[in-house]
Ligand SMILES: NC(=O)C1=CN([C@@H]2O[C@H](COP(=O)(O)OP(=O)(O)OC[C@H]3O[C@@H](n4cnc5c(N)ncnc54)[C@H](O)[C@@H]3O)[C@@H](O)[C@H]2O)C=CC1
C-alpha cells in the first residue's frame with residue numbers, strides 16, 4: 001500500500017478521537033518493505049485515567065439499554081463494518097502484511113463474530129427457582145460484569161479484538177481496548193464503525209506502552225473483568241496481577257496444534273486443506289496446524305505432497321495480485337522463526353524447503369517443513385508462530401495420541417481418518433479445546449474457542465464467551481406482609 005493513504009490512528013477516549021499525550025511514539029512498519037508507515041502517539045497516564053473515569057458512568061448507561069436495543073445498535077455497526085471491509089482490509093495488509101484476500105476475510109469474520117454476540121444479547125436470561133415458601137420468590141439473574149479491560153494482539157487484530165468487543169458490549173459492559181501498537185489503524189477503523197452507534201465512552205480504544213497500560217487498567221478499581229490474547233509469559237504476568245486484584249481474566253495464549261493423519265486418510269485432500277491453513281497469515285495463528293503425526297505407511301507420501309504444495313505457494317507483498325503468503329509481521333518474528341529452524345536442524349530435523357524464493361526486502365520467510373523432528377527439538381516444543389511445520393511418523397494410534405498430548409499447549413487439534421473408532425478415541429483423549437475432524441473448522445462465532453493447559457483460561461465466542469462478561473446474581477425476595485394483605 002502507498003504510505004500516502006496510511007495514517008496512524010488516534011485514541012478514542014471519552015467519545016473523542018484524539019492523539020495520545022504520552023511521550024512515547026511507536027513507529028508502525030510495513031512488513032513487506034520494512035519501511036515506516038507512520039508514528040503512533042501513545043497514551044499518557046492521564047489519558048488512561050480519563051478513559052477509566054468515563055468507563056464507569058458509560059457502563060451504568062449502557063447496561064440500562066434494553067438488550068434488543070443493544071443488539072440493534074451493534075448490528076448497525078456491523079453493517080458499516082461490512083460496507084468498509086475493502087478499506088479496512090487495505091489498512092490491515094499494509095500494517096500486518098497478510099494478503100488482501102485474507103485481510104478482507106478477517107474483517108468479515110470480525111463482523112460475523114460481533115453479529116453473533118449481538119443476537120445472543122437478546123437470549124441472555126436468568127431463571128426462577130421454586131421458592132421455599134408461598135410468599136417468597138427466588139431469581140437467578142445474569143448481569144453484566146462491569147467495565148472491561150481487553151488486550152488484543154497483532155496477528156489477527158480484527159478477529160481477536162472483535163471477540164472481546166462483541167462479547168463485552170452485547171453483555172452490557174463498557175470496554176477499554178488496548179489493541180496492538182504494531183497494527184493500530186485497522187482496529188481503529190473497526191472501532192469507528194461500531195462507536196458511531198454507541199453512547200460516549202462505552203467503547204474506548206487506547207495504544208500505549210503495553211506494561212504501563214495493563215498495570216494502570218488492571219489496578220484501577222473501575223475495571224471488573226479482563227481479557228487477553230497473546231503470549232504465555234505475558235498472560236501469566238497479567239493473571240498474577242489480576243489475582244492480586246481478585247479480578248476475573250480470560251486468557252487465550254496460543255497453541256502448537258497437533259495433526260493426526262491416519263493410515264486411511266486421503267493424503268491429497270488432507271494436504272490440500274492443511275497447507276493453506278498452515279500458511280494462512282504466514283503461520284502466525286494460534287490455531288495453525290503445526291505438529292503433523294502421520295501413519296508410517298503414509299509418511300513418505302505425505303512429506304512429498306506437503307512439500308510440493310508448500311513450495312508452490314506464491315510469496316510476496318500482501319497487496320500484490322496472486323500473493324498466497326505475505327511476510328511475517330515484524331523483524332523479531334522473522335529472526336525468531338529463522339532461529340527456531342536453525343536450532344531444530346542442529347538437533348537433527350531435516351529441513352525441507354525451497355531456498356532463495358522469498359523477496360529480499362521485508363520480513364519474508366519461506367514455508368518450511370521439518371521432517372523426522374526429534375521430540376526434544378525446539379520446533380516440537382515451542383510455538384513456531386511462523387511458516388514452519390514439523391512431521392514425524394507413528395506406528396499406533398496410542399502412540400499418535402501420546403505424541404500429540406506431549407505439549408504444554410492444548411488449543412486446537414486436527415484429525416484425518418474415516419474410522420469411527422479412531423474418531424471416538426481421539427475425541428475423548430486428545431488434550432485440546434477445539435478439534436476438527438477431516439476439516440479445519442476449529443473456530444466459528446457460535447462455538448466456544450479456548451485452550452487447555454498453557455493455552456489459556458476460559459473461552460471466547462459461543463455462549464461460553466458471552467458468559468465470561470456476565471456475573472450471576474441470586475435474589476431471594478420475601479413479599480412484605482402489607483403487600484400480601486393488599487393482594
Ligand atoms: N494467542 C495468540 O494469538 C498470540 C500469541 N502470541 C505468542 O507470543 C509470541 C511472541 O509474540 P510477541 O508479540 O513478540 O510477544 P509478546 O509476549 O511481547 O506480546 C504478545 C502481545 O502481548 C502484548 N503485551 C506485551 N506485554 C504486555 C503487557 N505487559 N500488558 C499487556 N499486553 C502486553 C503485546 O502488545 C502483544 O500484543 C508469539 O510467537 C506467539 O507464540 C503472540 C500474539 C498473539
Ligand SMILES: O=Cc1ccc(S(=O)(=O)O)cc1
Nearest residue numbers: 109156159284285286287443
Ligand atoms: O490466532 C488465533 C486465531 C486466528 C484466527 C482465528 S479465526 O479462524 O479467524 O477465527 C481464530 C484465532
